[in-house]
Amino acid sequence: MTELIAFTGQPLDRADHLRRDESALAQLRRDDALLLSLDGLAPDNAGEGGLHWMPLDQAASDAELVFLGLLGGRAAFAAVPDKGDPDPAFTRRKTWDAIAQLPARDIAIYGAARSLIDWHARHRFCAQCGHGTTPAKGGWQRDCASCGASHFPRTDPVAIMLVEYRDADGVKLLLGRQERFPPRSYSALAGFVEPGESFEEAAVREVFEETGVRMRDVEYIGCQPWPFPSQLMIGCIGTADSLDLRIDYQEIEDARWFSFAEVAEAVAQRADSTSFVPPPSQAIADYMLRWWVEREAKR
Template sequence: MASIKATAPRPALTGHGMDRDDHTRADEERLAQMLARSDARLMALDGLLPVLQGDGLTFTPLNGGEAHGELVYMGLKDETPIFAPVPGEGDTRQAFEQRANRAIVMQLQARDLAIYAGARSLVDWHARHRYCANCGKPTVIAKGGWQRNCVKSDGGCGAPHFPRTDPVAIMLVEHDGDVLLGRGSNWPERSYSALAGFVEPGESIEEGAAREVLEEAGVELCDVSYVASQPWPFPSQLMIGCHGYATGREITLDKTELEDARWFTRAEVAEALQSDPEQGAFRAPPREAIAHTLLKWWLEQGA
C-alpha cells in the first residue's frame, strides 16, 4: 500500500487565532475587569445567526455588559476582550435550521468563520441547558460561559455541567487507487461525499471509522490513519477526518443510512472538484466541508 503523508490543508472553520485566556474564566475579579474594559466587544448575533458587516462579523461596544443577559467570554482577539450573547428563551435558531445557517455563515471571512464556529456552539449549548440534567432545577452560567452550575439555593443538586463536543469520524476509503463515496436520500441530485458517523462510547476513532463504513456500505476497513479535523457548530460536532484502505470493493448498502455508494477514480474526483457542480461524475462536497478538504488532500497524495 502507498505511504500517506500526514499533513493536510487547513479545513474551514479552523484558525480562529484567539487567546482563549483560560485563566480569566475561573477568576471572577479578572472576568469583571474584562467586562468593564472600554475596548471590550460583543459579537452581534440574531439568535444563533451572525450579524454580518460585509463579509465579516459585527462587534459592538460592550459597555460593561449590563442589559445583555448571559454572556460567554470567548477570549482575546488581537488583545481585545470578546463576548458572545446567549439567546433568550424562545430566541434560538436550532440545529434543524442548519441549511439556512450555513448559507449565511459561509459568507464570513475565514478567521471570522472560525471565531463564530466556537461562539455558536457555546451559546447554543447554553440556550439548551438552562436546567440540570441530574435534578431538573435551573442552572446558571459559570466560568465565563465555559460551565453551567445547578443552583443549590433553588433546591438544586449543585452539579456542574460542561459544553459537549460530539466526535464524528469521516472517512476516505481507498481501494486500488479509487475512493468510496456515498450519498444520503435527501441530498441534492448527484451529490456524493465521504462516509461519516458518530464515534460511540467505548470505541476508538479508528474503531468507529471502521464500524461506520462496515454498517453503511458493508466494506471492511483497515489501516485507518488520522488526517485532519474540523469543528462543525451545527450544533457542536468535531469532524475527525480519517483515511483507510478497504479489504475489498463489494458494496452492501444500508438503505436506512445511504441512498447510494460507489467507487470513484482520481480523475473523476479531480473533475468534480474543479468543474461546475452540474458537470463531472458527481457533485463534490462544498468547500466549507472537511470532506472537500479530504478529497483535495487525497488527490495530492497521488500527484
C-alpha cells in the same frame, strides 16, 4: 496541503485563567469590551464581509453573556439566544450564505461562539435534578444551585472517512450520499464515535454498517470543529480489499466507487462536474477529497 480547514485557525486567546476570576471578568466588561453581533445563531456580517462587533454595553440588560476570549487584547463576548437550533445544518441557507462571505479567522471565531451559546440555550436545566442552571466560569460551565452539579460544554466526535481500493486498473474511492443531499452530491462516509470506541474503530464500524465494506489500515488526515451544533469531525482514510457493496438504505441513500479521474473532475469543476457534485467548500469532506486528489496525482 497546508491550507487551514474551515472553522480552524482560531485567533482568540481563550484566556482560561481569566474565566475563573470573577473580578477580572467584571473589569474586562468595563474595559472597552466587544459583543459579537448575531442574527439569532447566524453571523451578522459587517459591510466589508467580516463579523460585526458592537460595544458590550449594547447587550440586553438580562442577557447571559459568554466570554469568548481576548481578541487583539480586548475581551470578546457573545450573548446566549432564547433558544438553541434544533434544525440540521443543511437547512440553514441564511447561515451558509453569511459564512461564505467571512474570512477564515472570522469563520473560526463564529464557529466557537455558535457552538458555545447554542449549548447554553439548550442546557438551562440540570440533567441531574431538573432545576435551573446558571452560567459560571465566564460561560464555560453551568452550575445547579439545587444539587450542586456542574455541566460543561460538550463536543461530539465524528469519524469521517475516505475508503480507497487499489488494483491493477488503478485506484477507486468510496463515497456516499444522504437523501437530504442536493442532487448528484456525494461525500465521505461519516458517523458518531460511540462510547468505548477509538475513532479508528468507529470508522471501520461505520463503513461496514453503511456499505458492507471491510476497511483496514485507518490513517488520520485532519480534524475540524463543526458548530452544528458542536462536533469534532475526525478525518481519516482506510483501505478496502473488495469492491462489493451491501448498502444499508436506512442509513444512506446510495454509495458508489469513483475513479481517480471522476473525483479529480468533481473537485475541479464543482457543480459543473459530470461525475458528481462534491461537498461544500467549508466541510472537511471537501478538504479530504482535494487532499486525496493531490496525493494521488504525485504517485
